[in-house]
Amino acid sequence: MSTTLLTGIKTLVTNSPELGDAGSETDRLGIIHDAAVVLDGESVAWVGRAADAPAADSARDLEGGAVLPGFVESHSHMIFAGDRSEEFSARMQGKKYEAGGIRGTVAKTRAASAEELHCNYKNLLSESLRQGTTTVEVKSGYGQSTESELRSLQVAGRETDEVTLLAAHVAPPEFAGRTDDYVQMVVDEMVPTCAPYARWIDVFCEKGAFNEEQSRAVLTAGIKHGLTPRVHGNQLNPGPGVQLAVELGAASVDHVVHLSEADIDALAQSATVATVLPGADFSTRNPYPPARKLLDAGATVALGADCNPGTSFTTSMPFCIAIAVRDLHMSPDEAVWAATAGGAAALQREDVGVLRPGARADLSVLDAPNHLHLAYRPGVPLVSSVYSHGELVYRAAGVLNG
Numbered sequence: 001m002s003t004t005l006l007t008g009i010k011t012l013v014t015n016s017p018e019l020g021d022a023g024s025e026t027d028r029l030g031i032i033h034d035a036a037v038v039l040d041g042e043s044v045a046w047v048g049r050a051a052d053a054p055a056a057d058s059a060r061d062l063e064g065g066a067v068l069p070g071f072v073e074s075h076s077h078m079i080f081a082g083d084r085s086e087e088f089s090a091r092m093q094g095k096k097y098e099a100g101g102i103r104g105t106v107a108k109t110r111a112a113s114a115e116e117l118h119c120n121y122k123n124l125l126s127e128s129l130r131q132g133t134t135t136v137e138v139k140s141g142y143g144q145s146t147e148s149e150l151r152s153l154q155v156a157g158r159e160t161d162e163v164t165l166l167a168a169h170v171a172p173p174e175f176a177g178r179t180d181d182y183v184q185m186v187v188d189e190m191v192p193t194c195a196p197y198a199r200w201i202d203v204f205c206e207k208g209a210f211n212e213e214q215s216r217a218v219l220t221a222g223i224k225h226g227l228t229p230r231v232h233g234n235q236l237n238p239g240p241g242v243q244l245a246v247e248l249g250a251a252s253v254d255h256v257v258h259l260s261e262a263d264i265d266a267l268a269q270s271a272t273v274a275t276v277l278p279g280a281d282f283s284t285r286n287p288y289p290p291a292r293k294l295l296d297a298g299a300t301v302a303l304g305a306d307c308n309p310g311t312s313f314t315t316s317m318p319f320c321i322a323i324a325v326r327d328l329h330m331s332p333d334e335a336v337w338a339a340t341a342g343g344a345a346a347l348q349r350e351d352v353g354v355l356r357p358g359a360r361a362d363l364s365v366l367d368a369p370n371h372l373h374l375a376y377r378p379g380v381p382l383v384s385s386v387y388s389h390g391e392l393v394y395r396a397a398g399v400l401n402g
């Protein structure tokens with residue numbers, strides 16, 4: 001296996017406190033200044049101060065940029081067809097977001113071919129990669145029939161191992177007014193058929209989608225078939241999503257906007273990650289989640305982009321970091337941790353979201369001296385190159401004749 005030495009790193013975020021210059025938990029990001037990284041095949045072989053770097057087969061000078069682990073996007077809905085820009089426009093002019101908007105995407109997704117869905121999905125993945133995302137969780141949820149959900153999972157699985165069955169997104173039109181019957185079908189037919197193609201089971205536990213009892217039935221069926229639960233909870237209203245997620249040992253409960261003190265305590269005392277998705281709150285003009293309270297209470301907070309055609313049609317983790325800092329009152333360090341190690345925690349992964357020997361060699365190089373610039377320079381495309389599995393997979397082109 002050939003080794004590559006990356007040098008000229010002004011600031012390296014390792015997310016491994018013991019490796020950082022401070023050498024302790026006081027710096028959760030484990031920052032090393034004037035650093036170097038050695039990649040060996042798909043893995044990180046060494047990180048440390050450039051002055052101590054071992055020899056390698058080849059070297060690349062990153063010219064004073066910052067390096068951080070590739071972003072871990074733990075919540076996305078990239079398998080869909082169609083466009084809901086008109087719905088977005090109406091919303092920005094006062095129309096309220098409701099879960100029912102999902103049905104428009106369901107009709108288009110059912111009608112699309114697998115190749116069309118794959119092509120849209122690959123474009124979104126490529127867009128997110130260019131912004132530094134190297135691990136993506138992908139949900140079904142716009143098929144809502146056994147055949148169509150299965151197809152979505154199979155398409156998702158072509159590009160990621162983090163595949164989630166979200167059959168219970170909303171009840172489809174043919175089950176209008178019969179949500180219990182749809183849940184029964186999900187439990188009896190969809191989960192058993194689809195489980196071999198997924199790692200996770202998810203449910204939209206929300207008014208207008210699925211109530212507590214229905215959500216519990218779906219998640220329990222998934223667990224019975226070997227899937228690990230995650231929950232869309234407390235997005236649009238207060239509700240039972242958080243408590244249910246904690247009760248069932250979900251890896252993560254996502255959105256977490258409308259939380260009671262008891263919800264915050266439950267999250268702080270559990271291993272369930274609280275994933276904030278501020279792109280959705282931004283694009284629905286809803287309130288933001290109480291991330292500061294969650295962090296101060298001791299909950300583990302992850303940050304995701306929630307790419308989907310209805311509430312958050314963005315793939316940009318840097319954009320979400322900027323909102324998390326500006327409007328959720330997370331510090332820039334907290335937001336960067338949440339978008340990397342936090343996302344990994346939400347996916348129960350230890351090989352990504354960190355840069356230490358043995359970790360997967362997924363990293364982003366910023367055209368900036370440190371990671372703080374991600375929030376400090378909102379909207380600026382700072383990611384200048386990206387490595388995935390040890391390979392340089394993206395390099396920003398310069399201005400021609402400029």
Ligand SMILES: N=CN[C@@H](CCC(=O)O)C(=O)O
Pocket residue numbers: 077099101102105204232235280306308309310311312
């Ligand atoms: N909240 C539920 N699901 C998506 C929105 C889906 C849609 O509106 O198409 C979300 O995570 O925000």
Ligand SMILES: [Zn+2]
Pocket residue numbers: 075076077232306308
């Ligand atoms: Zn979602």
